[in-house]
Amino acid sequence: MTTTRTSETSTATDGLVGTAGNRFADAVASRRRAPGGTARGAAGRLARLVLNLRRHPGTVLAVVWLVLVLVATLAPGLFTGQDPIDGVPADKLTGPSAAHWFGTDQLGRDLFARVVYGSALTLQAALIAVGIGLLVGSLLGLLAGFIGRWVDDVIMRISDVLLSIPALLLSLALITVLGFGTVNVAIAVGLGSVAAVSRIMRSEVIRVRNAVYVEAALASGNRWSRVLFRHVLPNSAGPVMVLAALEFGTAILAISALSFLGYGAQPPAPEWGSLVSTGRNFLTTAWWLTTLPGIVIALTVLAANALSRALDSDERRSR
C-alpha cells in the first residue's frame, strides 16, 4: 500500500473542477425533488428496474429462459411425464410430433425428456465450473491487485502462462490428470477460466485501491484484511459478476464440447453435449437428434450473454 503519490499534491485545486459536475447534479436533484416527492430508496430502485426491463424485452426473455432451465434442473417432472432412460424400441427414430416434441432417439427414448433431465447435469457442471473460476480467480486477483509487488508479479505471470494455452486444450490436459466424469470436467473448465477472472479482478482492485474512501477506511484504523473485504471487494466485484454471467455461457459450451468428445457424462446418463454427440451418428436420417439439443444449448448460452450485457450496462450506469 505504499504508493508514491507525487501527483497527490496537485489534487487540491484539480478537485474544484472535478466536483463541479457533482455539485451541479446535486442542484439538479434538489430542484427535481422540490415539487413532486422523492422517488428514491428501495421503491425507486425497483421502479427503475421495471422501467429498464420494459425498455429491454430481450433481457426479459433471457431471464425467463434461464429461469425455465433452472426449474427444469430442479424439477424436471414438471415439464415431461416421459422417462429419459427407458425407451420404447418400437418408437425409435421418430420425428418431432405431439407425443414426442423433440422426437425419439435410436433406442426409442423421448428426446425432450432427455434434454429436460440432461439440464441438471449440464447446469450443475456449469455452475461448479463458474463457481470454481470465480472463487479462485477473484481471490487471486484480489491478492495480486491489493498487495502488489512480488505477489502481483507471481500471480500474473502464472496467469500469463495459463492464458497462452487454449482453454479447451488446458481443460483436456486437466481431465487427463483428474479422470473422466461430469464433476471433473466441471473442475477442469473452471480452472481454465481462473486466469481471465483474476485479470479482471486485479484491474478493478487496482482502480478501487486508490479510491479516497479506501484511504479513509485505512485512516479510520481498519485492518488491511477488513479494508480488503469490506471496502475493496464489494466495489470491485461488479465487472467480475458480469464476466461470471458470460463465463456461464462459455462453460456450458465447454462442458458440452467435452461431453461431446466423450470425457464427461457416461451413457446412458443424458447430458446436452453427449446428446448432440450421439445424434451425430444419425445426422442423415434423424436431424432432430443433433439440431434440437444444439438449439437448446445455443439459446441458453445466448441468454447468459444477454444477461451479462444487461448487468454490464447497469454496472456502467452505477459508476
Added chain:
Amino acid sequence: MSDVTAPAPGTPVLDIDGLAVQYRTAAGTIDAVRDVSLTIGRGERVAIVGESGSGKSTTAHAIVQLLAKQAGIVRGSIRFNGTDLVGAGRKDLRAVRGRRIGLVPQDPTVSLNPVKRIGTQVAEVLVIHGLADRKNAEIAAIEALRRAGLPEPELRAAQYPHELSGGMRQRVLIAIAIIGGPDLIIADEPTSALDVTVQRQILDHIDELAAETGMSVLLITHDLGIAADRADRIVVMSEGTVVEQGTPAEVLGAPTHPYTRALIAAAPSLNAAGDVDRALEPLADEIRARVFGGAPGDPFSVLDRPVAATGFDKHAADVLVLRNLVKDFPGPRGAGTGVNRAVADVSFSVPRGQTFALVGESGSGKTTTARLALRLDDTTSGQVLFDGRDITAARGRELRELRRRIQLVHQNPYASLNPRLTIAQIITDPLTAHGLGSGADRKGRAAELVDVVALPATVLGRRPAELSGGQRQRVAIARALAVNPELLVLDEPVSALDVSIQAQILGLLASLQRSLGLSYLFISHDLAVVRQIAHRVGVMRLGELVEVGAVTDVFRSPRHVYTRALLDAIPGRGSRVSPSVSHSHHTRSGVQP
C-alpha cells in the same frame, strides 16, 4: 452577416431578454434557466455570480448556442449587436462564434486538443474564419499568445498542451478567445482550477485586454469577491433566475434580495477575520456528556472502568508536534538517482483545542505533510510527536491505537464515502474496525452523531449517492468523530463545496471545536477560509514552511514576501462589506444544505 458585423451605434453588445432554457431528462424537464434578462454595454464588464446549478453557465452557453443536446431554449431572445441569435442559422452562428464572441472555458486541463501544437490551435480561429492564410495565422497566433501574457510565445507555440502548466494553458485559451478581435469575451469560471496567485494574474490580464481593446467581458463566477473586484456590474443568479443586479457597491453595500445577503454572509473573502458563524450554539452539555463523555479513542468507556494505559499524555500542551520533517519521493524513472523532495525540514506544532492551518498552493507539500502526520506515509527523516509520544515509526497495533485518536476528513466528500455502504455503516465503520461497542451500541452512536452534525435521522439508511455534497461532508465529519478523537486532520474540507455550504461546514467545525475541545490540523489553499477558522497558520511553499505565526499576526503583518503575495491575491479585498450586512443576515449554520 453584414448586420452582425456592423451594429448601429449605441446598441448594446449583448441584450438578453426573458431567456428560458429547459433540460429534458428521463424523469421530466428541468428549468435550468427560467427568466433571465441582462444587457452588456460596449466595453462593459459584467459578472454573473451564483452557486452550482443556478443556471449561470447554461446562460453563458445559450449565448453562443453551445448548449448540451438535451437542452433547448424555450423562450426569450439573445440580441448580439442587434441580431437575435436564438434561431439563427448555423452559418450565421459560425460567423459569430470565435470571431465576434470569444469563449474562455472553465477547465484549462481538458479544453485544449492534446495532439496539436499550441500555435496551430490558436491560429485555427483565423484560418476557419478566412481571416488569414495558415502562415500569417501562425504569426498572428504568436502575437496573440504574447498579448495573452504568455512568456516566450514563439517557444510555446511550438509546444504541446501537456508541456504547459495550468495557468499557461488558461492563457492559451484566452489567446484563442481574443485572436479574432471579438466584441465580447465570455469567461466561464476561467480561474477556478488555478492557484490563487495565478488566478490573480490571469484576471488582471483579462482586465487589461478589455481596457486596451474596448471589448466587453461577461465573467461567470461563483466567487462574489472576484466579481466585486473585476466587474462594472454584478448579476446574481439563483435557481435559474436573476435575483439582483447592480454595481458592486450597490449589490454588496445594500443587497435587497435575501439570497444575495446569504451569499455575501457566506463568502469568506468578503468577511473580516474570525467571522465564521460562531454564533451557532455549542452542543448541549447533556449531549456532550452522553455522546462524547467517553475516553479519547474509546467512546463507550464508562467512568468506573479504568482506561487502559496508552502512553499518551493528554495534558501535553501541543497535541501534535512535527520536528524537522523531511519526505523524499523517488524521482521519475530514468532520471537517475534524483529524488523529489516534497517536504523539506518542516517543524510546527498544533496547540491543544486550537486550529493550526497549513496554507499553500498546489505542489507546496501541505497534503504530504498531513499524510506524514497521519502516518499514512513514512517520513524520510524527522519526528512526529502525538501527545508527547514519538509515533514516527509506529506500526501494527500501535498505529491502529493511534488511529483512534487522530482522524481524517478528506477534501472531496463525493469520493471519500464508500458508495456501497449505508450512512449508518459508514459512520460506524471506525468503531467496527476497532471492535468498540456492541452492534446496538454502535447503531445508537451513529444516530447520535448524525444528530450532532445536524443531519436528519432518516439519512442513516440511505447511501452516499442520495445525499448532497454538504450532507456527505457532514457524514464524513460524523465518521471522524465516532471514535472520540483528539485531533482531526481536515484536508481542504470545504474546497469541493459551494460557498454557502462552506460556511455551514466551517460553522459546524468551529462549534464542535468549542464544545469538545478538539484540535484541528487544517489544510487549505484558501487564505480567506483560514482566516475564519484558524488560530495559528503556517505558510508552505515548495515543501518549505516559510512563515508560522498566530493568524492575526500573519494576516496583519506578513513577514515573508510569498505570504504577502498570497494575501494580496485574495479576491474581494478591495470591497469590504459593511459589517451590519454581513452580520445581521447570517444563515443559520445548523440548517440543512
